[in-house]
Amino acid sequence: MTSSRVDLYIYDLSKGMAAIMSPIIIGKKIDGVWHTAITVYEREYFFTASGVENCIPGTTALGPPLKQIKLGETQVPYPVFIEYLNGLSQSSYGANTYQLLSHNCNNFSDELAQFLCGTGIPKYILDLPNEVLQTNLGSTLVPLISQWEQSARPTVQTQSEATTREKSPDLDQQIEEARYKSFVLEQRRKKLKEKLAKRERKKEKRRKKLIKEGHSEVLELEETEMADTEAALNPSESSLPSEQAMQLEEEERRQEEERKRLRDPPVIYKTLHDINVEFDALVGLIDGKLSQEEQTSLEELHKFMLEDEGSWVLGETFLVFIGRLLNDKTLPVEVRVKTLNVLALAALKDDVILLLHQDRREHILMNYAFDIDRHSLEEQEGVALFMCNMFENLSSSEWMLYISEWAYNNQQTSNIRVTTKVAVHSLLSDSSVLQERGSAIIHNLACKEKMFKNFKIRQRLPKGSLSKVFDDVAVELTMALLQFFNGKPSEENLFRCMKALAKFVEISRQEVPQLIQMIGPDPKTFKGTSPRIDELIEKISSKCR
Structure with a gap:
């Protein structure tokens, strides 16, 4: 899994004035009025009175950061990060939630850092508002800090850019989608370069060995292969992909197929x-x-x-x-x-x-x-x-x-809600074809390795984001499974549903076992159906004791 560096950008909104003025105004020296941002995936993310914003690192009106601290590396996939960010901007970090001293950019940076790499921002930054308010005249600094906060914005747009943004409310989403595609292509290109470099190192060792053994014809081979490598790394300069690049494409395809084979x-x-x-x-x-x-x-x-x-x-x-x-x-x-x-x-x-x-x-x-x-x-x-x-x-x-919501027929929905509705409706249908496909969807949902294996990432997500929603989905799907068990499921459908239930007792360790005990039927009722189902029943029972 590829990783991305996570940095904390620290700015002094007062640009040094706080250190000079604070002893006079509040009788206590404050080194700075801190504004922070998280830089990851080659963008700077921060929270202001306008909501969650992002820009090219270091391009706000504040200029370059006063300090730049590496917080760690993240392995959270970029699409998951974007969904998480959308969830925050629509809930706990919407524009109307901003509070200068109690719910600000530093709280946002701390939460984002915890999610990405499991570490928070320095405590002295988070504790600053309390230090100020505890002084006799601390409240007198609030209007001034609020004024300084206005400078924490991306660089001012040109008039044409501003006009375009007004006319196109979906522009931010289009830009984000374009950045996502660009990110995927860039990651692919990096992998290609790494593979080419690794292959070249192996060939270099082989060439040296051949030269040492007196095979002079290797020099001609070296020039040909170097040209192929250059063409592969710079496809725009070559009308057709080189054989080497095509081989690497094929290798990458085989690796992806192997990944699929090894997953559930x-x-x-x-x-x-x-x-x-x-x-x-x-x-x-x-x-x-x-x-x-x-x-x-x-x-x-x-x-x-x-x-x-x-x-x-x-x-x-x-x-x-x-x-x-x-x-x-x-x-x-x-x-x-x-x-x-x-x-x-x-x-x-x-x-x-x-x-x-x-x-x-x-x-x-x-x-x-x-x-x-x-x-x-x-x-x-x-x-x-x-x-x-x-x-x-x-x-x-x-x-x-995906958890991003939209309005449809006077109600809010999202991809995860639609997927869940289709799964439940199909499973509980009178149609045997729909029941089979419903059991397949629930099986596939439960076996999404991303949702179950990285428990730490799930725990870092805020209320209303992907895993928390999926915890609720696990409960909803469990209720559908238990209702389905009251019928006469085929061995194949029963196996898929038991496999899903075994996953759900892992992800929702209290609610799902309680539902099984309260609602029933007891999975042990189906013991003896087949050896593979018996194995799953044992797993479920061990979690429900």
Whole structure:
């Protein structure tokens, strides 16, 4: 797992004036009026009266920091960090929560540091407000400090930038998404460089050995390989990727496949539908009913699914096209079913996450899934299939657990809530197909290794963020499982559900065991169904004693 350095930037808002004025005003010397920020992932993050903000490190109106302290290294993945940050900015660190002396930038920096690397900021910074207020005239400094705090802002924008920001309220989100994509590409490039450097070191040893043994032809080989290395590291300077770069791409793909193999495998459906059959059927159903722009989107879908192009081929209006296919009631229900089947196959593609990120503003896919109980049975099966297959890739499965909320049909929802609703609805359905897919979704949710193995990260998350929400989800899913157990589940469905329950008793160590004891049925009721289920029952029982 890659790590990123975490630094604390310390600024003196008074720029030295506090040290001079404090003995005169309050009879006690104060070295500075501290403003702090956390720098990580090549950005500076801080909290002001305007809410959580970020900028290029050192580019606020305060200039460079007075001190820069390394707090440690973080292994929290960047997407998880962004979700965590969004959770803070929408809850405990919203703009209306700022209090100059009791809930300020330093409290934010301390909480962020604890989350990222398990260490807080220096105590003398956090204790400063109390030191000031305990003096007789401490309150007289408050207006002055408030005035100084206004300088802790990113560098003033140009007029055109300010106008653009006013006209585009989603600009911050677009910038953050672009930064995320850039971050992923940069990480990939760094890995490529590291692999090339490692390979070059091995080849250098081999070349020296050959030279020592008198093989002069190695010098010619060296020049050729150096050229290949340069081309691989600078692809823009080469019209075609070098053989070495292609080999490294293949090696990286194999490593990713190995990662997938070693993790607890999700239940997915790769061969249930044939993409050629589903796509041709969809085209036949909508032929002559599309605008020119929609026809272009259909061609993009063909390139993505049948010509094996990357998701980059899908244009900006592609999801609007998908939204029409899913929500236009003048189209036959078969259109929605075929669309969902194609999307379920698209979910198996490695780069589907780039498509999903395009939907973070309109939420076309998740709003449709949220209404699963209003759709026909065939559509419900399609939604559940899409959800199952989303667990094929680590990035898309994490996307399904995002906690950022939006308003839909006069209520707040989020990806994790939609995923949970689809799972519960499917499991408790009368349809055997939906029950099977519901058990698969719950199994996949429970086996998300990120959620269960890093308990320390979970504990650092604030109330309302990813793991705390998932703790609540574990309780909700447990209640659905116990209700499902009152029926006559098949061995396969029972195994998936018992496996999920065994995970839930680990993550919610009080509530889930209590629910099992109070509501029942006792998992031991199913003892003897199969050896693998007996093993899971023993694990669950050991946690419920």
